[in-house]
Amino acid sequence: MSRFGIRLIFVALLGFMWTCTQTEEEPSETGREQLHRYIDEQLFDDLSTFVAARTYRGVDQTEAETVANLQKIQEEVRLQVEQFNEKQKVHKLVPFEWKKTINGREYWLFGVRVGSGSRRVALSSHLDTVPPGTLEGWEPFKLVKEQRTYFGREQEFYVGRGSIDDKGPALIAFNVLKAVARQYDGDSKLNGVTLEVLFDTSEETDMAMPYYLEDKPEENPDLGVIFDAMWCIRAEKGGERPVFTLKRGSAKPTGVWIESLDTPKGPANQIPESATAVIRSDSPEALKSFAQQVASLYQSHGFDDPAYRRAELSVDTSGLADNRLVLTTKVSGAQHGSAPDENREEGTNPLISLTNFLSAQVGTHLARNEISEMSRFITWSWGTQVFGEHHPDLLRRNDEVFKEGNGTTYAVTRFYTNPEGAPDIAARVEIDIRYALGHHSVAWDGKTEGLVGGKGTQSVFQDTFTKLLGQFPAEAGYTLEFQTRTVFPPDVRLPEGNAFQRVSHAFEQVLGEQCPRWAIGGGTDAKGNTNLIAAGALFTDKMGPPINYHGINEGAPVEDLRKSADILYTLLTDEVENAGKASSTVRPLFTPMHIAPDFH
Numbered sequence: 146m147s148r149f150g151i152r153l154i155f156v157a158l159l160g161f162m163w164t165c166t167q168t169e170e171e172p173s174e175t176g177r178e179q180l181h182r183y184i185d186e187q188l189f190d191d192l193s194t195f196v197a198a199r200t201y202r203g204v205d206q207t208e209a210e211t212v213a214n215l216q217k218i219q220e221e222v223r224l225q226v227e228q229f230n231e232k233q234k235v236h237k238l239v240p241f242e243w244k245k246t247i248n249g250r251e252y253w254l255f256g257v258r259v260g261s262g263s264r265r266v267a268l269s270s271h272l273d274t275v276p277p278g279t280l281e282g283w284e285p286f287k288l289v290k291e292q293r294t295y296f297g298r299e300q301e302f303y304v305g306r307g308s309i310d311d312k313g314p315a316l317i318a319f320n321v322l323k324a325v326a327r328q329y330d331g332d333s334k335l336n337g338v339t340l341e342v343l344f345d346t347s348e349e350t351d352m353a354m355p356y357y358l359e360d361k362p363e364e365n366p367d368l369g370v371i372f373d374a375m376w377c378i379r380a381e382k383g384g385e386r387p388v389f390t391l392k393r394g395s396a397k398p399t400g401v402w403i404e405s406l407d408t409p410k411g412p413a414n415q416i417p418e419s420a421t422a423v424i425r426s427d428s429p430e431a432l433k434s435f436a437q438q439v440a441s442l443y444q445s446h447g448f449d450d451p452a453y454r455r456a457e458l459s460v461d462t463s464g465l466a467d468n469r470l471v472l473t474t475k476v477s478g479a480q481h482g483s484a485p486d487e488n489r490e491e492g493t494n495p496l497i498s499l500t501n502f503l504s505a506q507v508g509t510h511l512a513r514n515e516i517s518e519m520s521r522f523i524t525w526s527w528g529t530q531v532f533g534e535h536h537p538d539l540l541r542r543n544d545e546v547f548k549e550g551n552g553t554t555y556a557v558t559r560f561y562t563n564p565e566g567a568p569d570i571a572a573r574v575e576i577d578i579r580y581a582l583g584h585h586s587v588a589w590d591g592k593t594e595g596l597v598g599g600k601g602t603q604s605v606f607q608d609t610f611t612k613l614l615g616q617f618p619a620e621a622g623y624t625l626e627f628q629t630r631t632v633f634p635p636d637v638r639l640p641e642g643n644a645f646q647r648v649s650h651a652f653e654q655v656l657g658e659q660c661p662r663w664a665i666g667g668g669t670d671a672k673g674n675t676n677l678i679a680a681g682a683l684f685t686d687k688m689g690p691p692i693n694y695h696g697i698n699e700g701a702p703v704e705d706l707r708k709s710a711d712i713l714y715t716l717l718t719d720e721v722e723n724a725g726k727a728s729s730t731v732r733p734l735f736t737p738m739h740i741a742p743d744f745h
Contacts, residue, residue, distance in 0.1 A: 176328030177714055183320045184707050188313075189303060192701075193288040194221060195272070195312040196305040202350050204276045204410060211273070212253075215346050218272055219255055222319065222344075226257055229323055235331040236260065238323070241341075243357050252353040253346045257319065259326040262338040266720045267366035268322065268713060269670055269677075270315035270373055271348035274307040276411055278418045278480075280697045293691035295702050296684075302691065302700035309701035310694055311348070314372045314682040317706050318342045321713040329721055337724035340717055341366075345670060348373070349412070354670040368644055368720065369677040370713065371670045375686055377648055378679035379640050380546045380664035381672060382483075382553070383585055383597075384632035385578035385606050386413060389522065391515045392624040393571040398512040401426040401435050403503060405562035406516050406572075408496055413558050413575040414482035415695050420456075420496040420560065422503060424470040424511075435510055436462050436470050442510070446502050449528035449535075454489075456498035474499045479689030480696035482577035483666030485531040485556035491689045496560055497529055515571035516562060518623045523557055523574065525617060531555055536616070539609050542583030546637055547664050553580040554666055579666030580604055582635055589635070594642055594675045597635045604631045636672050644678045651716035652680075655708065682709040 174182070198214040199206060223240055230237045242255040277285035285306035293302045303313060322342050329335045345354045358365050404425040408417035426432035443458050456474035464471065478492015488494055500520040507517045526535060531554050533540025543552030559575035567573070582589050586605050587598025596602070606629050619625055638645055640662050652660035663686050671677040684705050688694035692702065 176324035176326075176718075177711070179327055180320060180324040180710055180714055181707070183324075184317075184703075184710060188316060188320075188703075188706070189288065189290070191221075191316050192303055192305075192308065192313055194218075195316065196288045196307050197286050199277075199286060200273045200307070200346075201276045202273065202347075203412070212346075215253075215272055219344075222255075222257065225319075229326075233326065233330050236326055236329065236335050238326060243353075243361065245356060245360055247356060250351065252351075252356045254343055254353045254357055255346075256341050256343040257322060258339055258341040259322065260335040260337075260339040260721075262336060262724055264338045264720075264724055265341065265364065265366040265368075266338060266717060267341045267343055267369040268318040268717075269343040269345065269354060269369055269371050270311045270318050271345035271670075272307075272312060272315055273345070273347055273349050274310065274312070275349050275415055275695050277306050278697045279409075280418065283697050285699075291700065293700060293702075295691050295704075301703045303703060304698060304700040306699055308699055309682065309692060310699065311373045313701040313706055314709070315342075315344055317682065317710050318372050318713065321710055321717060324714055325717045325721065328718065332721075334721050334724060338721055340720070348670060352670055355673065358674060365674070365676070367676060368647060369671075369674070370648060370681070370716070371677055371679040372681050372709070372713070373669055374665065374667060374679040374681065375661075375663060375683040376652055376680050376709070376712070377645065377660040377662065378638075378665055378669065378671070379645060379662040380637045381635065381668055381679070382547060382579040382581060382664075382666045383604055383635040384668050385580055385584075385604050385629060386632055387576050387578065387606065387610060387627055387629035389519070389574045389576070389625065389627045390567070390570045391519045391522075391572045392626070393569055394515060394622055396514075396622065398514045399427055400512040401428070401431050401510060402512040402514050403516040403520075406499065406503070406520065406560050407562055408559050410561075411559070412482075413577050414556075416476060416480040416482060416485065416488055416494050416556060416558055417496055418476045418480070418697060420474050420499045422472045422499060422516075424472065425468055429465070429468060432468060432470055433465055436460065436465060438510070439470075439472065442506065443502055446505060448501055449530065453529045454493050455502075456493040456495040458498075472499065472503075476697070478696075479687075479694065481667070481688045481694045482556040482558055483554070483579045483668075484688045484694075485554050485577075486550075487687060487689050488556075489529065489531055494557065496557055497523070497527075500524060500557075500560070501529060513620060515623065518620055518625070519560070519572040519574060522617060522619075522625060526613060527555055527557060536613065539613055542581045544582045546589070546635075547581035551581075551664060553578065553584050578606070579668075580606075580635070582637075584609070585635055587634075589637055592639070594638050595636060596633070596673050597637060600634070600673060602631075602634050604634075606631070633668060633672055638675070638678065642675070644676050647719075648678050648680050648716060651712050651719060654715050654719075655711045681712065682706055684708065 288305040461471035474495035479487040504520040504524040556577040564573040649660035669679040671679040
């Protein structure tokens, strides 16, 4: 063979080797492509595993059982990190965990990091859920695919408890981090920033995130997205939690009366799935007569709004022989306590329907007692309304941030007869209030971001409810009392603020428009920290069907998860690219806001 031929073969071999080397070193797909493939091929299976883990608190599950199920998810995350790191050459994912016992309660969150810079960017979600609720055909811990009408067209939904709040978004955040880590593996830009995902384990009851940020100020993010709402939140209402009680009297009713009225045990920030009244009588014939009429009376009852959608009523007469009639109403529509207006618009609160109806029967079909008197108080104070329309001077407020139709809301969510641990109390009612600026004791100056008036400032509801009870025409012999506490002040952000603008910029790059500026009632982990913005995964502020946030048949719109993944990926890659330019010396305006149990 000639020298020229040998040289030609040698050059060809070099070219082949160079091509092989490049094929081995260059990723076969970009981080964004990897993310899309995950959503298409693996998200449903992973979310099925997460949903199957029962991570709600209370009702029929112990704290130990809840923690054990959360630990199963933590172990799954750890295994996925190990598997992912096998293909990482330089920048490995690093799991971390934080636990601390405060006032006898253990707070716990865990997460995953990549990068080594002093500048921190975090995506935060949570893995606990609200209780499952009960409804025939609803299997909360078995994830299923359904087609539902959303934004005017049929779309795919993943349906199961936690699918949208917040296990589905948690998996999206985790895999966004993996995609960015894969994209920048070996790139020195990751040495200028630390990216992380955080998983709160008690967001629905007593948020761990604020305690973590307070305990670890050096780990506070320079920018954080609380991925547990909708795109994008510029303000959150204040939170108030009143409890009204009626003391037990000595007089025994005669005729037909309400022996008990109860909702299932559950958090006050969840509109109950049902309300049940047990009716008794000292006359079997009188009880039978009422049982024969009650369905017709209910259907013909005139509520305070002719357009009101009454809850479905079931009448159980199987116990008449034992002097027992049972009336049950069922929920429909949105069940999040922060959205009673949406529940009323498209569904119904079963407790409101039942108390309004029963209180109207007193004096004709029912005798007066403590249960009927508490029902009458609810009816007199709020009726079926949720914005305080019955007493606007005391209860109705809206402003330039929480505008007309989005002002202070009242969700009457729990009614307990003879509550445990209170032998002198006949009836107890819990209300979830999300309040506008006008119900806060400190006015907003229109320019300062964060908690209005600062941590610890109070609402005006102590005075408001004192006046309300003073005006209530209580029947003689009944003592109605209340206790109330401000859980957190309103939190307002400026749309032109740095954190909001950076998140909005990523949103605009993906969707070609500015991020919406929602003012909501929900309380998120962003409260009190101006470097945190609540955003995603939803592209609507509607919490009822077909999403059913906090409700029966909770569902995650897959397209919303997909678009959210693209926005978060864009946000993190922007932060990596700009890490060298951005300052990490400015710490957030942060007053740790410790959210009370079951308030979010």
